Amino acid sequence: MSDFRAVLCTVESDSHMWNLVYLQLLLEENGGDVVNLGACTPVRDVVEKVRSGRPDLLVLSSVNGHGAHGARVLRAALQAASGAAVPSVAGGKLTTAESDNDRVRRELLAAGWTDVFTGDDAVPRFVRFLDAGKARGFDRWHAPEAVVAPWDDVPLVGTEVR
Numbered sequence: 680m681s682d683f684r685a686v687l688c689t690v691e692s693d694s695h696m697w698n699l700v701y702l703q704l705l706l707e708e709n710g711g712d713v714v715n716l717g718a719c720t721p722v723r724d725v726v727e728k729v730r731s732g733r734p735d736l737l738v739l740s741s742v743n744g745h746g747a748h749g750a751r752v753l754r755a756a757l758q759a760a761s762g763a764a765v766p767s768v769a770g771g772k773l774t775t776a777e778s779d780n781d782r783v784r785r786e787l788l789a790a791g792w793t794d795v796f797t798g799d800d801a802v803p804r805f806v807r808f809l810d811a812g813k814a815r816g817f818d819r820w821h822a823p824e825a826v827v828a829p830w831d832d833v834p835l836v837g838t839e840v841r
């Protein structure tokens with residue numbers, strides 16, 4: 680008997696698979712019944728699986744550097760489809776620079792993701808999220824405010840190449 684049902688996916692551009700294997704095992708170890716949609720997951724497959732399976736949680740993992748873009752695309756598709764509302768988290772290496780992590784996290788939270796897990800402490804923070812979700816429901820989660828790294832607020836005005 681599982682504690683929750685999760686759909687696991689990545690973005691259409693991402694062919695890495697060991698991150699998905701790792702996440703599936705981590706979710707199962709924490710009580711999840713997991714449908715792993717595999718690498719280069721088509722957006723329409725994720726939307727269909729969420730609508731038909733009614734999971735408790737959608738988990739997106741991406742490491743190829745294009746995950747932030749793919750997460751925005753997927754969120755828009757889920758919001759446009761009826762019956763596809765689901766608590767959703769994204770994590771991994773979502774861009775090609777660690778210094779993007781907090782900015783991207785704030786953008787994805789604003790776009791409707793429940794939480795975003797990047798950086799060295801992603802997995803322990805995610806396990807705490809799972810514990811809280813199992814106890815109170817994933818839709819009750821309030822993502823802690825993103826830490827703003829000093830370099831994220833430096834305006835880029837005047838640095839463009841001419």
Ligand code: B12
Pocket residue numbers: 692693694695696697698701702738739740741742743744745768769770771772773774775776796801802805
């Ligand atoms: C193996 C590998 C490949 C293999 C993948 C084979 C396969 N079928 O899986 C191949 C050779 C195909 C490949 C291709 C590419 N790769 Co590659 N690849 C790797 C490599 C060496 C290991 C990835 C891996 O399997 N790790 C093991 C898993 C278990 O760990 P993980 O993926 O890091 O995930 C961990 C965390 O990120 C986190 N996590 C991940 N997702 C989530 C989600 C949540 C919710 C949470 C909480 C945590 C979490 O938890 C995991 C455990 O700690 C990494 C470098 C590295 N050492 O990490 C590069 C790497 C991921 N690849 C990279 C790149 C750029 C590419 C290519 C674009 C290269 C190219 N120019 O063609 C292509 C992209 C292909 C595509 N369309 O996606 C970059 C990504 C850069 C970035 N994001 O900044 C990396 C980081 C290498 C680098 N340092 O530049 N790659």
